[in-house]
Amino acid sequence: MNIEMIKAAAQRLAPVVRRTPMLSSPFLDEMAGRRVLVKAENLQHTGSFKFRGGWSALSGMPEAQRVNGVIAYSSGNHAQGVAMAAAKFGVPVVILMPADSPTLKIANTKALGAEVVTYDRLRDSREEIGARLASERGLTLVKPYDDPLVVAGQGTAGLEIVEQAMAERVGKADVLIPCGGGGLTSGISITLEGTNLRARTCEPEGFDDAARSLASGKHEVNATQGGSICDAIVTNSPGEITFPIMLKNCGSGLVVMDNEAMRAVALAYQRLKIVLEPGGAVALAAALFHADEIEGDAVIVVATGGNVDTDVFMRCLETL
Amino acid sequence: MNIEMIKAAAQRLAPVVRRTPMLSSPFLDEMAGRRVLVKAENLQHTGSFKFRGGWSALSGMPEAQRVNGVIAYSSGNHAQGVAMAAAKFGVPVVILMPADSPTLKIANTKALGAEVVTYDRLRDSREEIGARLASERGLTLVKPYDDPLVVAGQGTAGLEIVEQAMAERVGKADVLIPCGGGGLTSGISITLEGTNLRARTCEPEGFDDAARSLASGKHEVNATQGGSICDAIVTNSPGEITFPIMLKNCGSGLVVMDNEAMRAVALAYQRLKIVLEPGGAVALAAALFHADEIEGDAVIVVATGGNVDTDVFMRCLETL
Numbered sequence: 001m002n003i004e005m006i007k008a009a010a011q012r013l014a015p016v017v018r019r020t021p022m023l024s025s026p027f028l029d030e031m032a033g034r035r036v037l038v039k040a041e042n043l044q045h046t047g048s049f050k051f052r053g054g055w056s057a058l059s060g061m062p063e064a065q066r067v068n069g070v071i072a073y074s075s076g077n078h079a080q081g082v083a084m085a086a087a088k089f090g091v092p093v094v095i096l097m098p099a100d101s102p103t104l105k106i107a108n109t110k111a112l113g114a115e116v117v118t119y120d121r122l123r124d125s126r127e128e129i130g131a132r133l134a135s136e137r138g139l140t141l142v143k144p145y146d147d148p149l150v151v152a153g154q155g156t157a158g159l160e161i162v163e164q165a166m167a168e169r170v171g172k173a174d175v176l177i178p179c180g181g182g183g184l185t186s187g188i189s190i191t192l193e194g195t196n197l198r199a200r201t202c203e204p205e206g207f208d209d210a211a212r213s214l215a216s217g218k219h220e221v222n223a224t225q226g227g228s229i230c231d232a233i234v235t236n237s238p239g240e241i242t243f244p245i246m247l248k249n250c251g252s253g254l255v256v257m258d259n260e261a262m263r264a265v266a267l268a269y270q271r272l273k274i275v276l277e278p279g280g281a282v283a284l285a286a287a288l289f290h291a292d293e294i295e296g297d298a299v300i301v302v303a304t305g306g307n308v309d310t311d312v313f314m315r316c317l318e319t320l
Numbered sequence: 321m322n323i324e325m326i327k328a329a330a331q332r333l334a335p336v337v338r339r340t341p342m343l344s345s346p347f348l349d350e351m352a353g354r355r356v357l358v359k360a361e362n363l364q365h366t367g368s369f370k371f372r373g374g375w376s377a378l379s380g381m382p383e384a385q386r387v388n389g390v391i392a393y394s395s396g397n398h399a400q401g402v403a404m405a406a407a408k409f410g411v412p413v414v415i416l417m418p419a420d421s422p423t424l425k426i427a428n429t430k431a432l433g434a435e436v437v438t439y440d441r442l443r444d445s446r447e448e449i450g451a452r453l454a455s456e457r458g459l460t461l462v463k464p465y466d467d468p469l470v471v472a473g474q475g476t477a478g479l480e481i482v483e484q485a486m487a488e489r490v491g492k493a494d495v496l497i498p499c500g501g502g503g504l505t506s507g508i509s510i511t512l513e514g515t516n517l518r519a520r521t522c523e524p525e526g527f528d529d530a531a532r533s534l535a536s537g538k539h540e541v542n543a544t545q546g547g548s549i550c551d552a553i554v555t556n557s558p559g560e561i562t563f564p565i566m567l568k569n570c571g572s573g574l575v576v577m578d579n580e581a582m583r584a585v586a587l588a589y590q591r592l593k594i595v596l597e598p599g600g601a602v603a604l605a606a607a608l609f610h611a612d613e614i615e616g617d618a619v620i621v622v623a624t625g626g627n628v629d630t631d632v633f634m635r636c637l638e639t640l
Contacts, residue, residue, distance in 0.1 A: 021341055021363060026404075027431065042593045043341060043360075084346075111347065269633075273362045273626030275593040306593030310637055313589075317630055 001148055001245055003190055006155035012059040013156050016088060017052060018044050022164040025271035033291050035298035037168060038284060039161055040274055041305065046112070048232075048280070048305030049157055049184055050081030056153025057142045058085045066091055068138035073126050075101045076232055077305050078144040079109055087113035094133055096126050145183030146239040155187025161300060162191055172196040173296035176254065176283035178304045179203055179210045180233040182242030188302070189249035197300065201246070201253040202283040204230040204261060209237045210246070211253025219243060229258050229312065232279035232305055254293055260285040265316035268303065277308035278316065321468055321565055323510055326475035332379040333372060333476050336408060338364050342484040345591035353611050355618035357488060358604060359481055360594055361625065366432070368600070368625030369477055369504055370401030376473025377462045378405045386411055388458035393446050395421045396552055397625050398464040399429055407433035414453055416446050465503030466559040475507025481620060482511055492516040493616035494571065496603035498624045499523055499530045500553040502562030508622070509569035517620065521566070521573040522603040524550040524581060529557045530566070531573025539563060549578050549632065552599035552625055574613055580605040585636035588623065597628035598636065
């Protein structure tokens with residue numbers, strides 16, 4: 001991975017990507033004790049940064065391969081990003097989702113133009129089903145983070161951050177990034193090389209595999225697999241491609257509590273007028289509630305996504 | 321008023337204004353039967369477009385006048401826009417608010433750096449108090465819409481809309497604008513002259529003074545003064561400066577029901593990941609629920625503000 005791959009992805013993305021704004025509020029600045037600049041990727045197509053990686057993957061593969069279509073495993077943001085990218089290219093897309101996924105999520109993914117194939121979470125192997133479909137139909141698997149084209153796509157957000165930080169006359173600052181498999185973190189970290197900005201991972205307590213892996217220098221895994229309110233960014237361990245990049249470029253990882261993430265969702269609603277999911281708000285939570293673990297006159301926060309269930313969102317608002 | 325005044329305001333605003341994004345969702349397009357492009361001015365500083373007019377007024381007056389400070393009457397978006405503009409200029413600002421305003425609103429206005437002077441809504445004349453303070457301290461009154469500098473500031477949103485519509489390859493389209501006194505509507509309407517875009521007012525049922533005034537050609541007033549859930553955009557009648565411009569440039573006015581505005585708030589949350597107040601969502605409501613009264617292959621919607629009380633917002637989400 002290198003910056004040229006990210007710049008190439010940015011050129012492919014230019015006609016379709018939304019250049020998301022950098023938001024701020026004096027109220028948040030005061031809480032954090034420094035300027036807080038929020039890169040609002042929840043406003044990206046499909047409500048998360050994942051569209052960047054999806055479009056990068058589809059636009060970066062040979063046309064002869066793309067026309068056969070793509071496949072992704074996910075019930076979340078990655079699926080939606082890949083589905084919309086495929087729809088805009090007019091090529092087939094299959095999304096493999098657990099049969100017990102919320103009806104609305106399945107309907108939304110279908111409405112984006114995807115063929116949804118469901119599997120039994122306990123009985124079936126999604127990898128087997130995916131491999132069979134891919135082979136039968138010539139579909140290309142788009143992985144959520146361990147794919148250079150996907151990392152390059154997510155990294156395009158970092159190119160925008162560097163430009164926007166300059167426009168805001170930011171000096172030295174940490175760039176806080178909600179981290180799952182590390183596609184976004186590693187991609188952004190490459191774009192920050194040679195600047196006064198430094199990438200740092202943010203995770204919810206109990207699912208801090210990136211923070212622990214960065215500390216130990218090797219892949220650490222989480223004790224439990226699911227059940228976090230920050231589900232959108234929970235993975236078991238950093239990716240194979242992404243982790244070496246993170247280890248080279250990132251500062252120590254930050255960890256926030258679920259109630260801090262929920263409060264950050266509420267403050268983003270109140271002060272920035274944006275809708276975040278708890279996982280997408282962990283970096284804002286770190287900026288506001290872990291200020292003593294951060295360096296710089298300003299802090300840049302990536303708000304990764306806003307695909308939140310309404311009952312969860314309402315519970316967050318009740319913290320106000 | 322003319323386009324040159326708006327372009328001059330845009331130059332003064334350039335270093336500070338947030339260029340708000342144009343958002344969209346395939347789900348909203350399908351509901352409306354055409355492309356829906358949402359200019360998200362709720363993401364502007366202070367959560368509404370009013371910062372544009374406030375900054376334009378302060379930056380457009382002679383420095384010797386500005387240093388004495390400004391005064392505004394309002395408990396809402398205009399006050400916050402003026403207060404932040406004054407704070408950024410480092411000049412005094414007095415906001416006259418009813419003594420029974422919500423505590424949080426008073427606290428927020430103070431936190432933006434304003435001196436809040438309260439008055440008794442029934443017993444006092446805010447105009448008298450304002451005139452006395454202005455005369456004693458040499459403050460300049462910044463009116464919410466009947467001021468050429470304010471109209472020019474709000475019109476800068478229109479310059480951005482024209483550019484963004486071209487980038488989105490919009491052909492012919494109506495530009496739907498939540499309308500109170502008409503500062504935003506008249507300003508934007510000037511920037512649309514000579515384009516394929518046409519400005520149209522949007523108001524809540526029962527407070528449709530602009531629609532009726534546009535129909536009759538003279539200033540009509542509302543039968544009742546308050547009590548709309550769309551309170552942010554309710555005025556008694558179009559402004560003196562603004563109405564002749566609207567009459568010359570605008571198509572017929574659109575009127576939506578309160579429950580349509582509330583549902584538009586919910587859909588903006590769900591599909592665009594933004595927070596709107598009901599008054600700021602009447603144009604989106606018109607685009608979605610009054611499609612047969614609109615012309616064009618696309619419709620452009622201005623989302624004017626997001627300063628909503630949380631109990632009202634939650635009631636809106638319950639319509640999902």
